[in-house]
Amino acid sequence: MPSTIRNLKKLVTLDILLAHFNCGLPTTIFRMKHLKYLILGYDKTFESNKCTNLNVRNEVYLPNVETLFAMPGTILKASSLQKLSNLRELTLYETNNQHINVISGKTPISEKLQDLDLHFTQKFNWSNLSQYDHLASLTMRTGFDFPFNLDTIEFPPNLIFLNLLFMKFTEDPMKVLKELRKLEFLELLNCEYNQSIPMDFSGENSFPELQVLSIYRLAVDDVIPELIVDQRGMPKLNKAWVSEKLIQVDGNRNLDDIVAIKLEMLSDRNLIQASSRDSDGRVESCRIHDLLRFLCIEKANENNFFFNALHDRHSNSFSMLRRLTIDNTSQFSFSKTPKLRTLFCFSNSREGWTLIPNEIGDLSRLTFLMLRGRFERMPSTIRNLKKLVTLDILLAHFNCGLPRTIFRMKHLKHLLVGSGKTFESNKCTNLNVRNEVYLPNVETLFGMPVTILKASSLQNLSTLRELFLYEINDQCINVISGKTPISEKLHYLELLFTQKFERLNLSRYDRLASLTMEAGSDFPFNLDTIEFPPNLISLELSFLKFTEDPMKVLKELRKLEFLQLSGCKYSQSITMDFSGENSFPELRVLLLYGLFPELIVDQRGMPKLNKFVCSQKGINVPERLREIMEVP
Numbered sequence: 001m002p003s004t005i006r007n008l009k010k011l012v013t014l015d016i017l018l019a020h021f022n023c024g025l026p027t028t029i030f031r032m033k034h035l036k037y038l039i040l041g042y043d044k045t046f047e048s049n050k051c052t053n054l055n056v057r058n059e060v061y062l063p064n065v066e067t068l069f070a071m072p073g074t075i076l077k078a079s080s081l082q083k084l085s086n087l088r089e090l091t092l093y094e095t096n097n098q099h100i101n102v103i104s105g106k107t108p109i110s111e112k113l114q115d116l117d118l119h120f121t122q123k124f125n126w127s128n129l130s131q132y133d134h135l136a137s138l139t140m141r142t143g144f145d146f147p148f149n150l151d152t153i154e155f156p157p158n159l160i161f162l163n164l165l166f167m168k169f170t171e172d173p174m175k176v177l178k179e180l181r182k183l184e185f186l187e188l189l190n191c192e193y194n195q196s197i198p199m200d201f202s203g204e205n206s207f208p209e210l211q212v213l214s215i216y217r218l219a220v221d222d223v224i225p226e227l228i229v230d231q232r233g234m235p236k237l238n239k240a241w242v243s244e245k246l247i248q249v250d251g252n253r254n255l256d257d258i259v260a261i262k263l264e265m266l267s268d269r270n271l272i273q274a275s276s277r278d279s280d281g282r283v284e285s286c287r288i289h290d291l292l293r294f295l296c297i298e299k300a301n302e303n304n305f306f307f308n309a310l311h312d313r314h315s316n317s318f319s320m321l322r323r324l325t326i327d328n329t330s331q332f333s334f335s336k337t338p339k340l341r342t343l344f345c346f347s348n349s350r351e352g353w354t355l356i357p358n359e360i361g362d363l364s365r366l367t368f369l370m371l372r373g374r375f376e377r378m379p380s381t382i383r384n385l386k387k388l389v390t391l392d393i394l395l396a397h398f399n400c401g402l403p404r405t406i407f408r409m410k411h412l413k414h415l416l417v418g419s420g421k422t423f424e425s426n427k428c429t430n431l432n433v434r435n436e437v438y439l440p441n442v443e444t445l446f447g448m449p450v451t452i453l454k455a456s457s458l459q460n461l462s463t464l465r466e467l468f469l470y471e472i473n474d475q476c477i478n479v480i481s482g483k484t485p486i487s488e489k490l491h492y493l494e495l496l497f498t499q500k501f502e503r504l505n506l507s508r509y510d511r512l513a514s515l516t517m518e519a520g521s522d523f524p525f526n527l528d529t530i531e532f533p534p535n536l537i538s539l540e541l542s543f544l545k546f547t548e549d550p551m552k553v554l555k556e557l558r559k560l561e562f563l564q565l566s567g568c569k570y571s572q573s574i575t576m577d578f579s580g581e582n583s584f585p586e587l588r589v590l591l592l593y594g595l596f597p598e599l600i601v602d603q604r605g606m607p608k609l610n611k612f613v614c615s616q617k618g619i620n621v622p623e624r625l626r627e628i629m630e631v632p
Contacts, residue, residue, distance in 0.1 A: 001016075001021060001023075001025050001026055001029075002026075003026045003028060005026060005028065005029060005032075006026070006028040006029075006031075006032065008032070009034060010034055011032060011034060011035060012034060012035065012036045012037065013035075013036065013037040013039075014029065014032075014035060014037070014038050014039070015037070015039040016039065016040060016041065016044070017039045017040065017041045017069065017070070018041070019041070021044070021045075023047070024045040024046045024047040024048075025044055025045065025046050025047065026046075026047055027046050027047060027075070030060040030061065030062065030075065031060070031061045031062070032062065033061070033062070033063060033064065034064060035062055035064065035065055036064055036065055036066045036067070037065070037066060037067040038062065038065060038067065038068055038069070038071075039067065039069040039070070040069060040070045040071060041069075041070050044070075044072075046075060059077060059079060059080045059083075060075065060076050060077070060080040060083075061080070061083070062084065063083070063085075063086070064086055065084060065086060065087060066086050066087060066088045066089065066112075067087075067088060067089040067090075068084070068087065068089070068090050068091065068092075069089065069091045070091050070093060071090070071091065071092050071093070072092075072093055072094050073092060073093065073094035073095050073096055073099055074094060076092060076099075077098075078096075078098035078099050078101065078102045079102075081099065081102045081103065081109045082102060082105075082109060084109055084110055085109075085110050085111070085112075086110065086112060087109065087110035087112065087113055088110070088112050088113060088114050088115065089113075089114065089115040089116075090113065090115070090116055090117070091117035091119075091139075092117070092118055092119065093119035093121075094119065094121050095118045095119055095120050095121065096121070096122060097122065097124055097125075100124050100126075100127050103127070103129070104126065104127050104128040104129070106131070107131070108131050108132050111133075111134065112134060113132055113134060113135050114134050114135060114136050114137065115135075115136070115137040115138075116129075116132075116135055116137070116138050116139070117138075117139040117140075117141075118139070118140050118141075119141050119142075120140065120141070120142045121142075122146075123146045123147075124152070125152065126152050126153075127152060127153045127154070128153075128154045129153070129154060129155055129156045130154040130155070130156065130157060132156045133156070133157060133158060134158070135156040135158070135159065136156075136158060136159060136160045136161060137159075137160065137161040137162075138155070138156065138159055138161070138162050138163070139162075139163040139164075139165070140163070140164055140165070140167070141164075141165035141166050141167070142165075142166050142167050142168070146168065147168050147169070147170045148167040148168055148169060149170075149171070150169075150173050150175075150176040150177065151176060153176075155176075155180055157182075158182055159180055159182060159183055160182055160183060160184045160185065161183075161184070161185045162177070162180070162183055162185065162186050162187070163187045163189070164187070164188050164189070164191060165188075165189045165190065165191070166189070166190050166191065167188075167191045167192070168191070168192040169191060169192065169193050169194065170194050171194065171197060172197050172198065172199055172200055173188075173199070174199050174200050174201055174206075175200070177207075178200075178201065178203065178205075178206035178207050180207070181208060181209065182209050183207060183209060183210055184209050184210060185210075186207075186210060186213050186214070187213075187214040187215075188214070188215045189214075198287070201213075209395065260283070263283045263286075264283065267283060267286070271288075271292065272286045272287065272288050273286060273287040273288075274286050300323075321337045321339065321340055322339060322340060322341045322342065323340075323341065323342040323343075324337060324340055324342070324343050324344070325344040325346070326343075326344070326345055326346070327345075327346045327347070332357075333357075333359070334357065334359045334360050334362065334363055335359055335362065337363070338362075338363070338364075338365070339365055340363050340365060340366055341365055341366060341367050341368065342366075342367070342368040343363070343366060343368065343369050343370070344370050344372075345369075345370070345371045345372070345373075346372045346373050347371075347372070347373025347374050347375055347396075352374070353374050353375055353376040353398075353399045354373065354374060354375050354376065355375070355376045355377075356371075356375055356376070356377070356378065356379055357379070358379045358381045359381075360379060360381065360382070360385075361379060361381025361382060361383070361384035361385060362381075362384070363385065364384075364385075364386070364387065365387060366385050366387065366388055367387050367388060367389045367390065368388075368389065368390045369385070369388060369390065369391050369392070370390075370392040370393075371392070371393045371396035372395045372396055373395075373396060373397070374396075374397050374399075375396060375397070375398050375399070376398070376399050376400065377398055377399060377400035377401075378393070378398060378400075378402050378403055378406070379403075380403045380405060382403065382405065382406060382409075383403070383405040383406070383408075383409065385409070386411060387411055388409060388411060388412060389411060389412065389413045389414065390412075390413065390414040390415075390416075391406065391409075391412060391414070391415050391416070392414070392416040393416065393417060393418065393421070394416040394417065394418040394446065394447060395418065396418075397420075398421065398422075400424075401422040401423045401424040401425075402417075402421055402422070402423050402424065403423075403424055404423055404424060404452075407437040407438065407439065407452065408437070408438045408439070409439065410438075410439070410440055410441065411441060412439055412441065412442055413441050413442055413443045413444065414442070414443060414444040415439065415442060415444065415445055415446070415448075416444065416446040416447065417445075417446065417447040417448055418446070418447040419447050419449070419470055421447075421449075423452060436454060436456065436457045436460075437452065437453050437454070437457040437460075438457075438460070439461065440460070440463070441463055442461060442463060442464060443463055443464060443465045443466065443489075444464075444465065444466040444467075445461070445464065445466070445467050445468065445469075446466065446467075446468045447468050447470065448467075448468065448469055448470070449469075449470055449471050450469060450470075450471050450472055450473055450475075450476050451471065453469065453476075454475075455473075455475035455476045455478065455479045456479075458476060458479045458480065458486050459479060459486060461486055461487055462486075462487050462488070462489075463487065463489065464486065464487035464489065464490055465487070465489050465490060465491045465492070466490075466491060466492040466493075467490065467492070467493050467494070468493075468494040468495075468496075468516075469494070469495055469496065470495075470496035470498075470520070471496065471498050471520075472495050472496060472497055472498070473498075473499065474499075474501060474502075477501050477503075477504055480504070480506070481503065481504055481505035481506070483508070484508070485508050485509050488510075488511065489511060490509055490511060490512050491511055491512065491513055491514065492512075492513070492514045492515075493506075493509075493512055493514070493515050493516070494515075494516040494517075494518075495516070495517050495518070496518045496519075496520055497517070497518070497519045497520065497525075498519075498520045499523070500523045500524075501529070502529065503529050503530075503531075504529060504530045504531070505530075505531045506530070506531060506532055506533045507531040507532070507533065507534060509533045510533070510534060510535060511535070512533035512535070512536065513533075513535060513536065513537040513538060514536075514537065514538040514539075515532070515533065515536055515538070515539050515540070516539075516540040516541075516542070517540070517541055517542070517544065518541075518542040518543055518544070519542075519543050519544050519545065520543070522545060522569075523545065524545050524546070524547045525544040525545055525546060526547075526548070527546075527550050527552075527553040527554065528553060530553075532557055534559075535559055536557055536559060536560055537559055537560065537561050537562065538560075538561065538562040539554070539557070539560060539562065539563050539564070540563075540564040540565075540566070541564070541565050541566070541568060542565075542566040542567055542568070543566070543567045543568065544568045544569070545568070545569045546568060546569065546570050546571065546574070547571045547574075548571075548574060549574045549575060549576055549577055550565075550576070551576050551577050551578055551583075552577070554584075555577075555578065555580065555582075555583040555584050555605070556582075557584070558585060558586065559586055560584060560586060560587055561586050561587060561588045561589065562587075562588065562589045563584075563587060563589070563590050563591070564589075564590075564591040564592075564593070565591070565592055565593070565594075565596065566591075566593040566594060567593060567594040568594060568596070570595075570596060570597045572597075574597055575597050575598045575599070575600055576596065576597055576598070576599050576600065577600040578590075578599065578600060578601050578605045578606055579600050579601060579602040579604065579605045580602070580604060580605050581604040581605070583604070583605035583606060584605060584606045584609070585607065585608070586608060587606045587608060587609055588608050588609060588610055588611065589609075589610075589611045589613075590606070590609060590611070590612050590613070590625075591612075591613045592612075592613065592614050592615065592616070593613075593615045594615065594616070595616055596616060596619075598620070599621065599622055599625070600622075601622040601624050601625055602624075603624065609628065610628060611628060611630065612625045612628050612629050612630065613629070613630045614629055614630075
């Protein structure tokens with residue numbers, strides 16, 4: 001590289017990533033004031049200052065730089081990091097403790113930093129990235145064989161992408177990672193694990209936004225540890241089995257009930273291990289050995305049962321595919337897959353929106369469709385999927401409103417929408433579509449706004465088993481509380497209240513075993529106004545405001561086994577009284593998250609309690625609870 005490179009006063013981008021030089025690079029490139037994008041590579045060497053015949057200081061001075069890719073720590077000193085206030089992307093190898101101390105300082109090296117890649121060559125004590133609000137993508141890798149403890153890292157609050165490479169873990173990394181509330185993509189590449197410790201992905205609040213999980217081992221004989229996976233009743237697994245017609249109709253029994261029976265059979269034969277069960281006794285989370293997983297993948301490939309377009313886009317057998325995973329619908333022609341039954345679409349684009357082609361409506365055999373990521377719109381041709389049983393757009397985001405025709409798809413059984421979605425007006429659809437929801441066979445409605453699911457439509461959902469409603473109003477409460485249940489089969493109900501109500505009567509719902517209630521506004525919540533289901537087993541209360549002890553009402557629930565309170569507010573004058581001979585006779589699990597008042601516990605109340613989780617630190621916990629207490 002000629003030293004005259006320094007004369008390019010208007011040079012903005014210098015990309016030598018794939019270039020190789022016989023001689024060292026001139027260090028003058030690190031003092032080119034107009035440079036914004038400097039992309040080097042890992043194999044570069046540099047001249048000493050004596051070779052340049054210039055009076056060049058050792059420090060890097062790039063006041064306008066936004067991207068520094070593959071910078072060696074021997075050149076980019078820790079002191080220079082503090083002067084890169086415009087930096088958006090940084091890849092730094094040979095990272096040492098001095099660099100970590102500067103990056104972990106009270107003030108970010110750059111408020112604009114979005115992408116950070118660090119290559120560690122030595123063990124460090126602490127790394128704090130919590131002050132980097134805009135940091136969305138983080139990659140960490142090690143060059144030496146030393147144990148890597150994730151407890152020593154404070155992660156960015158808005159992290160979306162995390163890549164961990166060539167690391168050695170002596171403890172389960174998921175203990176820390178599952179707390180990353182906004183993480184959507186997680187990759188572990190060629191890491192070493194303590195084989196005696198499984199990786200635990202389970203738990204209701206674990207990885208709430210995770211969409212893509214990749215675990216690779218480069219050596220054939222290497223194995224990953226046992227995985228513990230929790231799908232909260234495995235709704236996606238169940239629905240995928242049904243869509244593949246692996247589960248056949250058996251008399252009058254519901255297909256999901258048959259799936260639960262099949263899972264029990266697998267558990268009884270030790271092909272899977274049930275690690276937890278839901279309030280109805282069904283398998284909620286399970287473990288599967290990696291050898292069995294590899295066998296399933298091998299057999300699926302042999303039978304052309306499954307295809308992953310994320311890794312191979314040049315298959316010659318598209319026409320026979322039944323199950324497909326793809327990461328970019330814009331570049332895929334669905335006309336090649338006429339027999340497709342199950343489709344998983346991921347959009348991993350950080351900028352812009354992925355287009356779903358209209359020809360998706362030509363998949364006449366499609367029964368299962370799941371979308372994850374950012375999409376421009378949902379094509380109106382979705383209405384042509386006459387056999388679609390499951391539509392899951394829970395973690396999908398759309399630039400345009402959803403077509404209302406999805407609410408009149410007669411064969412649909414499971415519709416998972418999610419909050420934050422907008423919908424087209426009827427004028428936009430160019431169809432004569434009534435405002436009412438008409439889903440005569442629907443069993444699951446998750447994340448439905450009452451602006452769409454009107455109170456009058458609720459009365460027409462007689463097959464409903466699971467319902468999550470938000471922005472709930474008085475009209476919906478009146479229908480739910482009516483003399484006749486909206487569905488005799490209702491098993492799970494979740495309600496998000498945005499306004500105060502007078503009374504809610506659920507006493508007629510004999511099969512309702514799981515209830516979740518959450519408030520989106522700060523109003524006093526009085527449990528005396530609620531008549532609970534007679535056979536309630538699981539109850540979760542979130543972000544409610546109590547002016548009286550809620551246990552006065554809850555301790556009378558004779559069959560309650562699981563109780564969770566999260567982020568609730570309490571008047572200072574109240575205590576929570578769990579005592580008394582007839583208090584919570586069947587309660588087994590008590591979870592308290594957030595701040596809560598003094599607890600009153602004796603030896604008579606909660607006789608079957610065997611698990612107590614408390615997130616509040618420094619509180620005086622009664623001795624009986626302390627014996628079984630777990631810290632989340």
